[in-house]
Amino acid sequence: MPEFTQIDGIVADENVTFKDLLGYLKEFFYRLGFEKIRFRPAYFPYTEMSTEPEVYLEERGEWLEMGGSGIFRPEVTEPLGIDVPVLAWGLSLERPIMLKLGLKDIRSFYYFNNLKWLREVGIF
Amino acid sequence: MALVTFNRKDLEKLIGKKLSDSDYTDRLVMLGVPLERITEEEVDFEVFPNRSDLLSVEGFARAAQGFLGIKTGLPQFEVKKSNFSVSVDKRLIGLRGCAAFAVAKDLKFTDESIAAFMQLQDKLATTIGRKRKKVGLGTYDLDELRFPINYTVAPKSTKFVPLGFTEQISLEEIKNKHPKGKDFGEMLENWIEYPVYIDAKKRIMGIVPLTGAEFAKITSKTRNIFIEVTGTEWKAVMEILNIVTTALADRGARIFEVKTFYPTKKVIHAPDLRARRMKLDLNYTNELLDLDLKPKEAKEILEKMRFGMLGNDVLIPAYRTDIMHPIDLVEDIAIGHGYEKFEPHVPKIATIANPLEKEEYSNRIREITLGLGFQEVVTFILSNELNEFEKIKKERVEHVEILNPKTVDYTMARLSLIPSLLNVFAQNQSNEFPQKIFELGQTVKVDKNAETGAINVLKLCAGISDSKIGFTEMKSNLETFFRNFGKQHGSLASVRVKEQSSFTNFELNEIDDETFIGGRAAQILVGGKIIGVIGEIHPEVLNNFKIDYPVVLFELNIEKLK
Numbered sequence: 301m302p303e304f305t306q307i308d309g310i311v312a313d314e315n316v317t318f319k320d321l322l323g324y325l326k327e328f329f330y331r332l333g334f335e336k337i338r339f340r341p342a343y344f345p346y347t348e349m350s351t352e353p354e355v356y357l358e359e360r361g362e363w364l365e366m367g368g369s370g371i372f373r374p375e376v377t378e379p380l381g382i383d384v385p386v387l388a389w390g391l392s393l394e395r396p397i398m399l400k401l402g403l404k405d406i407r408s409f410y411y412f413n414n415l416k417w418l419r420e421v422g423i424f
Numbered sequence: 425m426a427l428v429t430f431n432r433k434d435l436e437k438l439i440g441k442k443l444s445d446s447d448y449t450d451r452l453v454m455l456g457v458p459l460e461r462i463t464e465e466e467v468d469f470e471v472f473p474n475r476s477d478l479l480s481v482e483g484f485a486r487a488a489q490g491f492l493g494i495k496t497g498l499p500q501f502e503v504k505k506s507n508f509s510v511s512v513d514k515r516l517i518g519l520r521g522c523a524a525f526a527v528a529k530d531l532k533f534t535d536e537s538i539a540a541f542m543q544l545q546d547k548l549a550t551t552i553g554r555k556r557k558k559v560g561l562g563t564y565d566l567d568e569l570r571f572p573i574n575y576t577v578a579p580k581s582t583k584f585v586p587l588g589f590t591e592q593i594s595l596e597e598i599k600n601k602h603p604k605g606k607d608f609g610e611m612l613e614n615w616i617e618y619p620v621y622i623d624a625k626k627r628i629m630g631i632v633p634l635t636g637a638e639f640a641k642i643t644s645k646t647r648n649i650f651i652e653v654t655g656t657e658w659k660a661v662m663e664i665l666n667i668v669t670t671a672l673a674d675r676g677a678r679i680f681e682v683k684t685f686y687p688t689k690k691v692i693h694a695p696d697l698r699a700r701r702m703k704l705d706l707n708y709t710n711e712l713l714d715l716d717l718k719p720k721e722a723k724e725i726l727e728k729m730r731f732g733m734l735g736n737d738v739l740i741p742a743y744r745t746d747i748m749h750p751i752d753l754v755e756d757i758a759i760g761h762g763y764e765k766f767e768p769h770v771p772k773i774a775t776i777a778n779p780l781e782k783e784e785y786s787n788r789i790r791e792i793t794l795g796l797g798f799q800e801v802v803t804f805i806l807s808n809e810l811n812e813f814e815k816i817k818k819e820r821v822e823h824v825e826i827l828n829p830k831t832v833d834y835t836m837a838r839l840s841l842i843p844s845l846l847n848v849f850a851q852n853q854s855n856e857f858p859q860k861i862f863e864l865g866q867t868v869k870v871d872k873n874a875e876t877g878a879i880n881v882l883k884l885c886a887g888i889s890d891s892k893i894g895f896t897e898m899k900s901n902l903e904t905f906f907r908n909f910g911k912q913h914g915s916l917a918s919v920r921v922k923e924q925s926s927f928t929n930f931e932l933n934e935i936d937d938e939t940f941i942g943g944r945a946a947q948i949l950v951g952g953k954i955i956g957v958i959g960e961i962h963p964e965v966l967n968n969f970k971i972d973y974p975v976v977l978f979e980l981n982i983e984k985l986k
């Protein structure tokens with residue numbers, strides 16, 4: 301896949317916390333229709349805490365990773381003159397849509413552009 | 425990232441408890457190790473680069489013991505004094521001069537533990553060692569070696585019997601005859617002589633970082649081993665040595681110090697398995713995590729994560745080199761507390777959000793075009809010269825090229841949406857007609873004045889393909905588009921666009937453009953400015969894309985509509 305959709309978010313404020321980060325992400329996935337969501341610890345060099353949100357797929361009986369997120373490390377924000385916590389996430393759009401529509405091949409999005417399929421599938 | 429495979433029986437024996445599948449899938453993953461595969465015999469975990477200590481089954485068991493509450497607190501490791509020593513040749517300084525060693529005695533290898541030990545060496549050299557480039561490591565049967573050992577260089581013609589061989593071959597031959605030499609030999613490309621270890625009996629123990637000698641190889645019968653870690657960066661060398669020695673210590677080995685003598689008279693004592701200290705800032709932790717942990721609770725959590733506490737100081741085990749800043753302790757407290765126990769909540773920040781004007785603008789364009797009965801498609805911004813120039817019969821112009829492209833399909837950023845749309849028509853020749861599609865997408869234009877040398881240009885391209893279709897129909901679509909576009913009403917009233925009249929008074933200027941059929945193509949002008957093109961696609965172009973039906977389309981430069 302030479303190109304894909306990335307959904308990035310950044311929130312900086314004096315009193316934001318780790319729970320706020322989880323709140324934004326939980327709400328986001330809930331509104332996409334995923335009810336069972338968990339946050340697994342992860343690692344990115346520039347965030348601490350780091351977490352990868354996962355949604356549970358009943359039909360497959362497993363958790364699926366949906367993206368990366370975290371709070372920027374102070375070493376990352378301080379040189380920019382920011383001394384408040386900065387929450388951040390980077391999620392993909394293709395994966396949740398594939399799950400919703402039951403797509404097996406991620407290339408369905410861009411390579412094929414099959415007009416008949418696009419017409420039938422409607423708006424996500 | 426590295427994928428490790430652990431034998432479940434071995435791991436659970438080290439942990440000291442029989443674990444169910446859900447202990448793995450629901451509990452251990454919350455330590456920050458995605459579970460990739462689980463069977464009755466084995467588990468595969470993905471280990472992130474900050475926790476290289478988890479690459480060893482022993483280190484993993486150690487962390488799991490704490491996390492599951494089986495054994496908590498700081499693990500203690502004793503390093504005994506000894507007379508083992510290695511001296512480093514001055515010719516290696518600055519090339520591969522960071523070297524540290526250890527001795528482990530009284531090992532009792534089993535089939536599982538020796539397999540785990542081999543996997544650990546391989547994973548460490550691949551990850552922290554950057555495929556042995558930064559650091560490599562070797563292990564030898566201690567009883568076969570005579571000290572002191574020399575870390576030096578030897579001529580390429582020097583011969584010895586490498587691992588897995590029965591006959592002597594030269595150091596140079598290792599590079600194309602030995603499997604590890606083939607894999608990693610390139611690293612020694614510019615060396616005049618090759619780095620080797622030589623023991624007190626003048627025997628070559630191994631060529632760094634490729635392979636050891638057959639005579640000192642580790643087998644399941646080996647009881648005592650010598651470990652060498654050699655590389656270009658001290659931190660990584662010590663990290664690997666610490667991870668290996670603590671793993672062996674957890675298997676019951678006794679660890680002995682080895683002194684390294686440097687030509688500068690510097691002497692290094694390794695391994696150093698003492699805990700480091702860092703102050704715990706509980707206020708900072710509680711604020712960032714929105715928790716109200718008391719010192720006693722924080723201590724319990726940290727001990728669960730295998731740290732120790734001494735007053736206000738956290739004692740950090742030697743293998744946790746990832747703890748650099750108080751924030752790293754905060755994260756370990758969060759993991760120890762359990763991410764699943766945090767109650768997510770939407771923050772109480774009073775702001776009113778507004779979409780970017782650019783997005784409102786795009787939404788408006790989409791709404792109108794959809795209203796005209798066009799179906800939206802999304803295609804790649806990356807394209808190739810054949811599509812962008814040859815197939816649509818355009819002269820080549822300066823464009824943004826991709827450096828070292830991976831495939832011939834994507835070699836440049838597109839200049840126009842027309843080839844993209846024609847490709848979609850081509851892919852849909854077997855679908856129902858008429859086909860009415862549009863794309864609102866980015867194109868990229870070279871611009872010497874831009875900071876990056878190029879700018880993004882948002883364009884709209886709408887096209888119809890059918891057996892009977894013509895310029896007039898597309899023109900009426902364009903008219904309707906413009907009539908709606910200039911209206912100031914509804915939810916889009918906040919979007920500033922030009923007066924409606926400036927759009928409804930658009931002009932068409934006939935042009936000669938080889939992409940289109942002569943006499944059926946025009947430039948679109950608004951207020952005297954060229955903002956796009958409209959026309960019937962030339963049959964030759966249709967042929968180039970293998971499209972059987974006529975296509976008529978318009979393309980607008982949206983940046984110029986604002």
